[in-house]
Amino acid sequence: MPRPRILCISLSPIARDARVLRQLRVLREHGDVTTVGYGPLPDGATDHVSVPEQLKTLPQTPVGALKLALRRLRSAELDAPAVRYALAALDGRRFDLVVANDARALALAFAVSGDAPVWGDMHEWAPGQRDQYFVWRHMVAPLMDHMCRTYLPRCAAVTTVAESLVAEYDKVYGTTAGLVRNARPWEDLEPSPMLDGGRIRLAHSGGAEPNRNLRMLMEASLELEHTSLDLYLVPAGDGGAYLRELEELAATSERLTIHPPVAPSELPSALNAYDVGVFSLPPDNFNMANCLPNKLFDFLQARLAFAVSPSPEMARFVTANDLGVVSTDYSKESFVAALRELTPERVATAKQAAHDHARTLSDETDVATSHALVRRLLGS
Template sequence: MPNDPRILVISFSNIEGDARVLREISVVAKHGHVTSLGYGPKPDYVSEHIQVPDSAKSLPQTPLGVMQLALHLHNQAELAAPGNRYALRALADRTFDAIVANDARALPLAFTIARRNQAPVWSDLHEWAPGERTHIASWRILVKPLMEHICRKYLPHTAAATTVGTEIAKLYESQYGVRPRLLMNAAPYADLQPTSVAPDGIIRLVHSGGAVFGRNIEAMIEATIQAGSLFTLDLYLVPAGDGGAYLAKLREVAGGNPRIRFHDPVKPFELPATLNAYDVGVFWIPPTHTNARLTLPNKLFDFVQARLAVAIGPTVEMVNVVNDYGLGVVSEDFSVPSIVAALQSLTPQAITSYKQAAATAADPLSFESQSKVIDEILDAFLQNPPTAGSKGTIHGD
């Protein structure tokens, strides 16, 4: 309708394949006319999409931008990324009634647009922004200080903030004085029943997600092979931006073993039904940086909606969920022998029990339960709107 609130959702990702942002937009769209801005084609639920060209990167990777980062000229670097420059031209003098900024890198653009009519900004922080890629030296040296600057400058002036886990929320509070509300990466409720363990005793392991170096997928493969003939592992992997190099390495590690099977990736909303055919969802990610140490990923909630047992490493946020709901086993550490020991501790009876626990947890751990936070934020914005920067003047360096 012409008088519906105008809501801008910014995400410097391919929104069509970004499960968290897609779920977010599905709820935001109930509150007004949604314009999305990001990479890739127009996603579902939006009224309008501004597609940022793939070549227009979301970080200041131009010679001028790199110089600004190196000299710590962060005020100048905030909007220097080609993606930001394109977005500013595309949005011209447009105004919105509310703005959603996905991840810290979207905040400078969000506040630039918001100031035109003092619109409130909600920051949805998908991870610990200063630690996003600190395992990469150039990112750690050049980009991390920019992310710290953006969080320090803008987060205290957001009208609302959310993030994926309690431990990351505590970090934002301790470092920037803002305690985001919890909005976990929960999948939509799937009306499924646990499948039975195979009568021949074969335990069907499954893992889905990105074929990204550092996620320890090679250890999952090696552990499955070493665990013995009763274990199979099916992998639904999305190739990373490395031209498929890591995925090719994983195939080498598997060595053609018939108990390790590679599949094409599945769309996020199709995952639970696909995974439902298996027994145990598996994920062991070493704590190589803050976000890995504190991750509470989509896949854990996909496993729950698929009514699977779960086998994971001692990752604090995941351990809390697995233990709270009795969903599965936790290995002692992230080494192959430890993973093998965890797998071999599984019995058909235990798996059946864990699957039933997942069925019980499916409702409280569903996106529908989590999405109430989105409704509350937008109701507050649109019924009694706060204003951009209402907590004080935004200062620079």
């Protein structure tokens, strides 16, 4: 009996997209997977439609922009250059299941699905991904809302990454969304011992983007004489300009170190040498205000204590599991005050709590949820 044919669409560099790679590890156990996205064939796929890097995922053409301005949203659904390329590449192909990652892939998924069920995996709140920007609010958000309103009720399954987003999708679009977090696999690690002398080693990993409050984290760590901060940073889309600014700041103190990024699979081992994972994200849009990011699960599997800003999902994650401290607001002063609460004894206790919860907060629940969903959609 032939294996089911599964199409997984993610208009992202899939080989570097941790969530989609975890998704592929599930899908490949149920069938032969064709992926659509940027970059090379990712692990877990048997075939790949590689979208040329220069093709945009939104209708960023003169005609497309005019359609968005005139609210001709249905006409604009398939106008993004990346979508048009994928639609032509998939012409005539048939699948037994189609997975659409993010709202901008929904119209394409239904255009090629035929009679196959569609699973819409909404990584974020689609209309609010960049709603701090005027152009997004007035040009792009209406299209994202249209995509969700048109296609999510037709999906055979909808999932998203956090409880607050599950509730928002259900309330606004009438879905019955499931929860598949950004948790990562369990790592066989132990908490690293604290240093003699009371030095606390802070760590952060992620993109070197201005809205990630990285300068604030660096300045906050310098306020306390007993802390150091190591950052593993990926250059952002600004050509590395912001990263260079941070490197200039790091050069002013031996207690600040910026490292090259490491592969997602290697992050827990790299971070295990530290004591506290630090992260602060100002609530500039709905998603930033309600984030439960990948890096929290990286910190957890690395067996680190936590110091985070008071975003509701992050605060609940940290406090419910006794993982560390939450600042009262997003200012440097508040973050410094939170760091002051982290005595070596409290850090050691929080690191042990991370170790105690590493199995239950790994991706085992999410993987089981995804397998059950795929089995249901394939009718097996």
